[in-house]
Amino acid sequence: MSLNDTPSSERVHIGFFGMRNAGKSSLVNRVTGQELSVVSEVKGTTTDPVRKAMELLPLGPVVIIDTPGLDDTGYLGEKRVAQTRKILDMIDIAVLVKEAGNDLFAEETELINIFREKDVPYIIACNKSDLGLDNKLTGDNVITVSAATGENIHELKEMLAAFGKKTVTEDHLVSDLLRKGEMVILVVPIDESAPKGRLILPQQQVMRDILDAGCFFATCQPSELQATLDSLKTPPQLVITDSQAFGEVSKIVPEDVDLTSFSILMARYKGDLRQLTEGARKLADLKDGDKVLIAEGCTHHRQCNDIGTVKLPNLIRKYSGAEPEFSFVSGGDFPEDISGYDLIVHCGACMLNNKAMKHRLDVAKNAGTPIVNYGVAIA
Secondary structure, three states: OOOOOOOHHHOEEEEEEEOOOOOHHHHHHHHHOOOOOOOOOOOOOOOOOEEEEEEEOOOEEEEEEEOOOOOOOHHHHHHHHHHHHHHOOOOOEEEEEEEOOOOOOHHHHHHHHHHHHOOOOEEEEEEOHHHOOOOOOOOOOEEEOOOOOOOOHHHHHHHHHHHHHHHOOOOOOOHHHOOOOOEEEEEOOOOOOOOOOOOOHHHHHHHHHHHHOOOEEEEEOHHHHHHHHHOOOOOOOEEEEOHHHHHHHHOOOOOOOEEEEHHHHHHHHOOOHHHHHHHHHHHHHOOOOOEEEEEEOOOOOOOOOOHHHHHHHHHHHHHHOOOOEEEEEEOOOOOOOOOOOOEEEEOOOOOOOHHHHHHHHHHHHHHOOOEEEHHHHHO
8 A cells, every 4th residue: 555545544435325226326336437336126236335445526535335225124134224324333424315206215214313313414316317206305415316317416426525525624643743844753663463565554644644744754663763863963853653662662762752652643533532541541440350342443364462362451461460351343343232341442443434433432432431542551
């Protein structure tokens, strides 16, 4: 991955929802200009959410998600609808596709209520206008389209762009902590857990944000940090380290130089640093048998000394002096009911978009369950 690529976690997520055979997939294909989704006259052709990262002009980098029909039936249908509802926790914009000429079905009305509850801006696209059906809905967020003829597809894209601009926030990883021309040292351990031949996503993103601030950086491994500091005429403004090297690095960095980690920066960028810091207090109070959920936003090959499943549990045992019971989830799996857990320890969420991470933090807050992320916990 190059520094010029936009990761999916940084793209506006647009979900297309609707009843079976409303034309969701056909409309997605029109909007994207690609055969992204399989279409047919058979109801329920889309069986699982289909994702596509792409450039959608005039909006820019987006992730388009086509979902199964809200009225899917049977045991598998219920599973598919459940997957569709999970998509609602990560989207920035929703498009409800319905047939022009019909009033809202109960499932569509329920979905709109969920949009409002989750504060998701939404567009109602009344499809199949080519059949001569009169649109019964009106409003600033309603548009009549035809996936068959392409009618008003350009206008729909313009609406998506307008909605998308409202969702973009001016959050920064690190540039708001720097002044132009300041120096930063990045400490990047290269060990068995480091991806061969590349840097992990938070490191790439921090580098880009430093450059955007008009600042510059030097990168080294922990063993090279002292020599790097000695080579500078003036001390750096900031040192940023990988969480796993925090203890070693903190002994080298001078007291008058600020120190943080990539994961802590991610905590303030994609979440609530105050909530995650408060959650760290629970680490000292853990008791034997307490249930700890370790959650990661991505799925990857587990190394023998994996941070989530090996290193963190060992560090928690050592720090707390207790023997908690650990559970692990990764990727899109995150339990809605966490009332049985005494603590959640979450990764830096570099592979989750802000919406998805905020949902997880809200789930923890509503349940009264402390939550901390890797970087804060290790620091």
